[in-house]
Amino acid sequence: MRDLTHIKNVIVKVGSSSLTDGNGHVSDEKMLKIVEQLVYIKRKGMNVILVSSGAQAAGMGVLGLNKKPREIVKKQALAAIGQAKLMEHYENLFSIFDVKCAQILVNHGDFDDRKRLMNLENVMGTLLKMDVIPIVNENDTLAVEEIKVGENDTLAALIVPAVDGDLLVLMSDIDGLYDDNPNENKNAKLIDYVDDIEDVREFAKDSSSKVGTGGMITKLKAAKMVNAYGCDMAIINASAKDGLKKLLDGEEIGTLFDGHKEKDMSAKKHWILYRSSVKGKVVVDDGAFKAISEKHTSLLPKGIVDVKGDFMISSVVDIVNTDGLVCGKGMVNYSSDEIKLIKGLPTGRIKEVLHYKDYDEVIHADNLVVIKE
Numbered sequence: 001m002r003d004l005t006h007i008k009n010v011i012v013k014v015g016s017s018s019l020t021d022g023n024g025h026v027s028d029e030k031m032l033k034i035v036e037q038l039v040y041i042k043r044k045g046m047n048v049i050l051v052s053s054g055a056q057a058a059g060m061g062v063l064g065l066n067k068k069p070r071e072i073v074k075k076q077a078l079a080a081i082g083q084a085k086l087m088e089h090y091e092n093l094f095s096i097f098d099v100k101c102a103q104i105l106v107n108h109g110d111f112d113d114r115k116r117l118m119n120l121e122n123v124m125g126t127l128l129k130m131d132v133i134p135i136v137n138e139n140d141t142l143a144v145e146e147i148k149v150g151e152n153d154t155l156a157a158l159i160v161p162a163v164d165g166d167l168l169v170l171m172s173d174i175d176g177l178y179d180d181n182p183n184e185n186k187n188a189k190l191i192d193y194v195d196d197i198e199d200v201r202e203f204a205k206d207s208s209s210k211v212g213t214g215g216m217i218t219k220l221k222a223a224k225m226v227n228a229y230g231c232d233m234a235i236i237n238a239s240a241k242d243g244l245k246k247l248l249d250g251e252e253i254g255t256l257f258d259g260h261k262e263k264d265m266s267a268k269k270h271w272i273l274y275r276s277s278v279k280g281k282v283v284v285d286d287g288a289f290k291a292i293s294e295k296h297t298s299l300l301p302k303g304i305v306d307v308k309g310d311f312m313i314s315s316v317v318d319i320v321n322t323d324g325l326v327c328g329k330g331m332v333n334y335s336s337d338e339i340k341l342i343k344g345l346p347t348g349r350i351k352e353v354l355h356y357k358d359y360d361e362v363i364h365a366d367n368l369v370v371i372k373e
Helices: 028-042 055-063 072-095 114-129 152-162 195-201 216-229 242-249 266-277 284-297 335-341 347-354
Strands: 009-014 047-050 100-106 132-138 167-172 232-237 255-257 280-284 306-308 316-320 326-331 367-369
Touching: 009 028, 009 152, 028 047, 028 072, 028 242, 047 114, 047 167, 055 072, 072 100, 072 132, 100 114, 114 132, 114 152, 114 266, 132 152, 152 167, 152 216, 152 255, 167 216, 167 242, 195 216, 216 232, 216 255, 216 266, 232 242, 266 326, 266 367, 280 284, 284 326, 284 367, 306 335, 335 347
Parallel strands: 009 047, 009 167, 047 132, 100 132, 167 232, 280 316
Antiparallel strands: 232 255, 280 306, 316 326, 326 367
């Protein structure tokens, strides 16, 4: 038996294949099985947050379509039609158990902007205090590549710090992580426990298959994100009878990725590394690159040789050497135009050049995350 007694806040992600029938339409029968399990763990005293796909599938059902259109604008229209219908399904099913739910639609900008992120965190916390289950989905109606989160595995991982999550459960059409593709190797074994994500990277090379290693690339990325925050993650098959119940009751179902709560990263550094979007690059010399990589030092103007991109104060940038190798990601204290003026100079000359000096550092060590490539 697994010890999951520390779990208080659970984020459950459900993929479209776990909600739809053979025609790709939303299935109330499948949804009811999932809703019933969510209510079960909620009544065990845990907070539940649901990240649900299925808006486009619900839209297909409304319009009587058996094939999803290829055009982006038609997919967006389907999402607009289907999101309301999907929530109607959830509201009806949760009402059977006298449980209330609420809809939250987000895009990547809601995580990238600190003020919007705080608003998201506040409203999520308030909904949970009101004993309401938040149902989160990407706002596909307005999503374009520049603001799109992408896979809901990633979206669910981004939600974890917003609700101080203890466990993320990815419910999909696969049993968990295998050491090989079970479609091709009958001796492939399910890995029930992962202590370190780096030990299993080799098992996620093929993203084309639905089973085994297929689809695992985005799931392992999600595991790395949430484990860095100190949150556990599990992958289970949505079709397994009472799989979510069994998982939260401690049964060894699916694959569990241990987040090692005592080793979690600060929320600010987690935001810098995983939830912010890079606005530019600061190119540094070999000395600064080595100091940041090996000693996690602050970045001073003297170590900077070039700036790429246009960005404002407090933007997140990559720190790279002249060959383009990344050593870190951090939040700048000066704009790109200001950094261009003070690059290569000692800190004593910042005020002389800019006519003000709020910081000696272009990026302080507290706002910098070292990246090992």
